[in-house]
Amino acid sequence: MTSAPDLTELLADSPSNWGKWGPDDQVGSLNYLTAEQVLAGAALIRKGELFTLQRLIGDPKGDPVWPGRSPATREVVFDESSWDEGGDGPAFPGGLHYADDKIDAFLQGSTQYDALGHVWYDGKIWNGYDARTTIGKLEQASVEPIAERGIAGRAVLLDMARYFGADALPARQTFDHTDLEKCAEAQGITIRPRDILIIRTNHLELFFQQGEAFYDGFCEPGLVYSPELVEWFQRMEIPNLVTDTIANEVTHDPNNGVALVLHNALMRNLGVAFTEICDLEKLAADCAEDKTYEFFYVAAPLKINGASGAPVNPVVLK
Numbered sequence: 001m002t003s004a005p006d007l008t009e010l011l012a013d014s015p016s017n018w019g020k021w022g023p024d025d026q027v028g029s030l031n032y033l034t035a036e037q038v039l040a041g042a043a044l045i046r047k048g049e050l051f052t053l054q055r056l057i058g059d060p061k062g063d064p065v066w067p068g069r070s071p072a073t074r075e076v077v078f079d080e081s082s083w084d085e086g087g088d089g090p091a092f093p094g095g096l097h098y099a100d101d102k103i104d105a106f107l108q109g110s111t112q113y114d115a116l117g118h119v120w121y122d123g124k125i126w127n128g129y130d131a132r133t134t135i136g137k138l139e140q141a142s143v144e145p146i147a148e149r150g151i152a153g154r155a156v157l158l159d160m161a162r163y164f165g166a167d168a169l170p171a172r173q174t175f176d177h178t179d180l181e182k183c184a185e186a187q188g189i190t191i192r193p194r195d196i197l198i199i200r201t202n203h204l205e206l207f208f209q210q211g212e213a214f215y216d217g218f219c220e221p222g223l224v225y226s227p228e229l230v231e232w233f234q235r236m237e238i239p240n241l242v243t244d245t246i247a248n249e250v251t252h253d254p255n256n257g258v259a260l261v262l263h264n265a266l267m268r269n270l271g272v273a274f275t276e277i278c279d280l281e282k283l284a285a286d287c288a289e290d291k292t293y294e295f296f297y298v299a300a301p302l303k304i305n306g307a308s309g310a311p312v313n314p315v316v317l318k
């Protein structure tokens with residue numbers, strides 16, 4: 001087997017949006033979400049129903065995470081037992097008791113927005129900033145400006161699992177922009193420029209079925225790199241790619257062996273925001289029932305100084 005090419009070589013002619021929104025830009029393709037897009041999204045609220053897309057942190061059934069990361073752990077600081085004999089519960093006038101707890105969590109260990117500076121190659125992150133600006137904290141393209149800005153716009157659900165007739169897409173299955181367009185057509189919608197794309201695979205259902213065996217030869221299904229796919233994202237001015245997998249794309253590209261090509265071609269080079277590990281099941285069931293796959297999407301990750309990503313609970317309104 002030939003060795004995988006370097007990303008610098010593979011993406012040498014790939015489109016770039018560096019400089020498009022100025023030399024200091026921090027939010028990339030989210031700039032496409034103008035007031036017009038927000039209003040176009042809000043106009044799709046018809047039923048007054050809302051859906052939250054965050055996966056439960058601390059799910060008793062387990063939290064799926066990227067290999068090498070660990071699920072969040074929650075620790076109780078105070079509960080009623082803190083005021084038992086010998087307990088360390090603080091005494092307050094009036095007899096106040098309270099529950100307190102804390103979590104130790106990877107910022108990318110649950111539903112999250114990646115910062116644009118989360119991945120890179122060739123010593124440069126989004127907008128051409130030096131990768132050494134990531135040392136200690138992300139001085140550039142952290143999740144903070146994305147959190148400060150917020151995200152709202154017209155979004156479409158592309159239910160790829162349903163389109164392929166599967167309960168859950170298996171490891172390694174790939175698809176591309178032409179499949180997204182065919183799926184949209186089968187659902188009776190058209191993907192419009194500047195739409196937020198929400199892709200359902202239901203792949204993480206296999207994590208709950210298989211347990212630790214899920215990680216054997218880990219390779220999630222998803223979008224696969226081609227120059228045409230990147231050109232399509234660029235032409236369609238896609239601001240945000242949202243999925244229910246851990247990493248939004250096929251983990252290892254079967255055509256060249258490279259890991260996470262689209263994180264680089266789309267996020268690092270085009271500035272597309274990535275939202276990962278969403279739970280799309282209730283939304284997808286509703287869309288299948290009312291045959292409405294376009295709606296208003298709103299999200300704002302937590303504001304964390306210099307962070308490479310942050311948890312989020314996106315909301316869809318129909």
Ligand code: UVW
Pocket residue numbers: 066108114118119246247248260263276
């Ligand atoms: C990596 O890029 C490694 O992970 P994520 O899926 O959080 O983007």
